[in-house]
Every structure is written in C-alpha cells, then in structure tokens.
Amino acid sequence: MSRLRVGCVGTGFIAGKHLAALASFDDVDVVAVADTDAERAAAVAASHEARAYTDGLDLLGAEDLDAVWLCVPPFAHGALEEAAVRRALPFFVEKPLAHDLATAERVAGSVEAAGLRTAVGYHWRHLDVVQRVRRLVEERPPLLFSGYWLDRTPPVPWWAHRGRSGGQLVEQTTHVFDLARLLVGEVTDVSTTHVPASGPHEQPDDAVPLASSVALRFASGAVGSVSSARVLPGRHRVGIQLVGDGYAVELDERAIVDHELRLTTATGVVSEQSLQDPIAAEDRAFLDAVAGNSDDVRCTYAEALRTHALAWAADQSSVRGG
Ligand SMILES: NC(=O)c1ccc[n+]([C@@H]2O[C@H](COP(=O)([O-])OP(=O)(O)OC[C@H]3O[C@@H](n4cnc5c(N)ncnc54)[C@H](O)[C@@H]3O)[C@@H](O)[C@H]2O)c1
Secondary structure (H helix, E strand, O other): OOOEEEEEEOOOHHHHHHHHHHHHOOOEEEEEEEOOOHHHHHHHHHHOOOEEEOOHHHHHHHOOOOEEEEOOOHHHOOHHHHHHHHOOOOEEEOOOOOOOHHHHHHHHHHHHHHOOOEEEOOHHHHOHHHHHHHHHHHHOOEEEEEEEEEOOOOOOOOOOEHHHHOOHHHHOOHHHHHHHHHHHOOEEEEEEEEEOOOOOOOOHHHEOOOEEEEEEEEOOOOEEEEEEEOOOOOOOEEEEEEEEOOEEEEEEEEEOOEEEEEEEEOOEEEEEEEOOOHHHHHHHHHHHHHOOOOOOOOOOHHHHHHHHHHHHHHHHHHHHHO
16 A cells, blocks of 8 residues: 655644644544644654644645645635645645635635645535435425524634634534535625724724624525624534525534434434544545545535635625625
C-alpha cells in the first residue's frame, strides 16, 4: 500500500480532530504541522513525530506532500490556498472559506483554473442520518425549513471580532445554511434582522450581533427561517427542522460525534441517535479521492462557495438593515 504524506496548517481545536482521524488511518503519515503559536506547533508536531513550522507558507514551500489540511481561523485564509494551488497540492479546508466573500471568490477562481482537488469541512454531509433525510426530501420536498445555532460565544480570541471570524452567521450558522441548500435547494431571497452587541469596549462594525433572525425563500417555493444567538452558557440547540406534506424532520447536533434524527409521520415518531464520526468520514473520503481510489468528496471548494455566499448575504443583510 502506498502511503500518503499529509501536513496540517493550524493546530487548534478542529485540527486536533482531523489529526486524530488522520493518525488513525494506517496509510497516512502526518509529516508536518504549522501554527503561528510556536509552542502549540511544537507540541502537536512532537505527538505526531512531525516537523513543526510557525508559518504555513514555509511548510508548503519545504515539504513534499500529497495533501494539506488548512485548519486556520477565518481571517487567515487566502495566501495558504493560493500557495497550495501554485504547488498543485490538493487541500482540505475548514469552513468558513474566509471571513469575507472576496477572498473565497478569488481562491475559487484559482482552484477552478488549476483543476485542483479540494474538500471543505461541512461535515454534516458525511452523516448517514443526513443522507437518509436527503432521500426522503427527494421524494417529498420540504415546504418549511427552520434552523438553529443557539450557543455560547466561543472562547477563542478571534471569534468575537467580525473582522476576524466573519461573525456568527458566517462562522457557525454556515453549517445550517449548508444543510438548507443541501436539503431544500438554492435560496433566492434572504433578509436578516439582529440584536447588536453593545458596550464601550466593542467597535460597532467589528462587533458580532448577540442574536439574529434570517428569513429565507427557496427557488422551490419553500420558505424558512434561521435563528442564531451567542449569549447562552453553552450549546443549547444546533440543528434544523423540516416540514413537508405529512412529515416533520428534526436533526440536532449535540457534539461533532453526537447527532439525533427524529422523523414524525402519520405512523408515529422514529428516533435515531448517530455516533458516527463525520470528521473521520470526510477526511477518509478526501484521502481516497487524492489517492484516486474513489470520489466521494461531498463538498468541494466550488460547492462550499455557494454556501459561504449565502451566509455572507445573510450577514450583509443584517449589516444593512438589522
Ligand atoms: N467543522 C466544524 O464543525 C468546525 C468546528 C470547529 C472549528 N471549525 C473551523 O475551523 C477553523 C479553526 O477553528 P478552531 O476552533 O480550530 O480555532 P482555534 O483557535 O482553536 O485554532 C486555530 C489555530 O490556528 C492558529 N493560527 C492562526 N492564524 C494562523 C496562521 N496564519 N497560520 C497558521 N496557524 C494560524 C492559531 O494559533 C490556532 O492554534 C475555523 O474556521 C472554524 O470555523 C470547524
């Protein structure tokens, strides 16, 4: 079996999940990691017997890789992807594609021109319970979509700055927008109202709203709403609800490896708890695509750009009118 050499830029929370999955595959060597936090990079490198860098561009310039994982915060995108494109190096990138739309559009153009293989971490797409809902809605299209991201403010230093994270709709609720597109189809109208953050320490245009409500209309004729809030003591509800003729679907994420599907029909309620690891599933699918063994990447950069543009439009509507 030929082995795959991979690197990872960013060694924070989500990189830890990807690196654990990558290290568990017996055909993968994690050979290098990078983080601007030198201590963190060194500690993570040591645990994988990998080389440590403090600049992801140096890693990309020096290492001979089959693929790279880009797990940096939203504001740090652009140059890393462009460097991977120049080296024809397939990359997996975490959502959101960037803190803004222009960076993601620029990278998408480069990726397309190069015909580069990519994958984006909209991990719900790799859950069997989501695929089950997909089959249901193909036969019986939803009429109503409701989505929720009701949570605490993440404690990472970049999150509460809209200019660094992109804000809650772009950084977190983007998973909900991705499910809306996957299960109901493209959105034609989006309109957002929000409760602004206040306080002497916050720059108004850099503040992330405390709560927001997004109204959606879909090309199919369905309608929807998405509620987000960041003022809770912990994760309260992250999930979606769909209503179609004769059924209701509820799908919730309690943790990345803990999902619940409830389907209500005339015959009663069927619940299913999923402990599938969607991070390992999306990583395996990308590795198999890179190795040329199969093509089960569920979200390419081009596909993710459509979700990112929707989240961005929702956020911009909020800036203009909320
Ligand atoms: N798919 C999911 O469900 C999921 C879950 C959590 C986070 N994420 C995404 O992953 C990304 C990272 O989130 P996180 O929670 O791991 O954040 P984090 O703050 O825990 O980790 C980010 C790491 O990147 C490093 N970093 C910052 N700028 C860098 C740069 N230019 N080059 C190299 N390293 C740099 C930081 O020092 C930090 O160690 C975010 O975009 C987030 O939305 C996705």
